[in-house]
Amino acid sequence: MAEYHSPVLVREVAVLAHGRRRLVDCTVGGGGHAARLLETGGSLLAIDRDPHAVREARAALPEGCVSWLNCSFAAPEALTCISRLRPDFVLFDLGVSTRQLEVDERGFSFRPGVPLDMRMAVGEGPSATDVVNTLERRELARVFDEYGDESRADRLAATIVRRRQRSPLTTSDDLVNAIRAALGPQTGPADFARLFQAVRITVNQELESLETALPAVLEALAPAGVIAVISYHSGEDRVVKRFFHEWARACVCPPRVPVCSCRGRALGVADPRKPIRPSAAEIAANRRARSAKLRVFHKSDAA
Ligand code: SAH
Numbered sequence: 001m002a003e004y005h006s007p008v009l010v011r012e013v014a015v016l017a018h019g020r021r022r023l024v025d026c027t028v029g030g031g032g033h034a035a036r037l038l039e040t041g042g043s044l045l046a047i048d049r050d051p052h053a054v055r056e057a058r059a060a061l062p063e064g065c066v067s068w069l070n071c072s073f074a075a076p077e078a079l080t081c082i083s084r085l086r087p088d089f090v091l092f093d094l095g096v097s098t099r100q101l102e103v104d105e106r107g108f109s110f111r112p113g114v115p116l117d118m119r120m121a122v123g124e125g126p127s128a129t130d131v132v133n134t135l136e137r138r139e140l141a142r143v144f145d146e147y148g149d150e151s152r153a154d155r156l157a158a159t160i161v162r163r164r165q166r167s168p169l170t171t172s173d174d175l176v177n178a179i180r181a182a183l184g185p186q187t188g189p190a191d192f193a194r195l196f197q198a199v200r201i202t203v204n205q206e207l208e209s210l211e212t213a214l215p216a217v218l219e220a221l222a223p224a225g226v227i228a229v230i231s232y233h234s235g236e237d238r239v240v241k242r243f244f245h246e247w248a249r250a251c252v253c254p255p256r257v258p259v260c261s262c263r264g265r266a267l268g269v270a271d272p273r274k275p276i277r278p279s280a281a282e283i284a285a286n287r288r289a290r291s292a293k294l295r296v297f298h299k300s301d302a303a
Contacts, residue, residue, distance in 0.1 A: 023043070024082055113173065133169060148198030
């Protein structure tokens with residue numbers, strides 16, 4: 001099989017991690033970024049909710065200075081470990097790995113004949129089949145609208161609901177056919193990718209996990225520590241941007257409060273202010289890089 005995953009913005013991440021001693025990789029995947037993080041000579045806590053990823057990365061990385069957790073980075077177990085560690089560098093490289101997309105049995109792909117599954121934590125919680133067959137019409141429409149930027153989300157949700165009354169949607173073909181029936185025969189791979197991704201975000205509660213983890217990680221971070229987040233779609237990036245902006249504000253009182261009664265100081269800075277994007281050369285070499293945005297938050301040394 002091809003390479004597990006080729007990491008995005010790896011040089012930029014290595015520069016940020018330089019000289020750091022207690023590192024956390026919240027999404028270790030195939031261990032590409034983790035291998036670079038270990039070049040700092042520091043110790044690493046490696047987390048992934050996918051047991052296959054943990055097995056793969058464990059085999060690829062040197063023993064000794066890595067500790068492992070196979071759970072979501074938003075799970076209480078992970079947040080407790082991170083908090084005890086008081087890390088000075090935490091990386092999130094969100095979304096799915098190339099390997100997860102490639103293996104048909106994992107059910108992420110819109111290639112023909114793939115079971116609708118999409119669970120990163122194999123076998124845990126509702127699958128994509130459960131989501132498309134049980135979510136109410138309105139909720140399904142919200143998923144395609146909010147996570148899939150689909151302007152005809154209502155029509156797609158109604159089509160799915162009509163079809164599942166005849167027989168449940170269980171394979172990629174069932175969902176692809178529903179998309180084609182609802183949105184027209186001109187729909188193609190880009191639409192399938194976008195709408196399958198919307199289902200995946202729901203199945204794995206991706207935005208909720210990020211919203212739970214980010215504030216807890218900031219709290220756990222050592223003074224002058226760094227959080228680096230690589231996101232791959234606008235929903236994720238919006239969450240990261242909102243937190244980083246909020247943390248960087250000196251005063252968080254509502255506009256009508258006459259005297260500042262809040263913490264009154266920024267918790268750190270988002271630097272650079274704009275996200276870091278991969279170079280044209282990196283995008284040409286690695287398709288997954290094309291939508292990547294790296295945002296970096298530096299916690300204040302007084303925090
Ligand atoms: N940086 C990695 C690739 C990461 S791909 C490398 O260099 O190889 C994204 C990984 O994040 C996947 O393995 C996926 O299972 C994991 N993941 C996504 N959401 C997660 C979550 N909430 N908790 C833990 N792992 C998560």
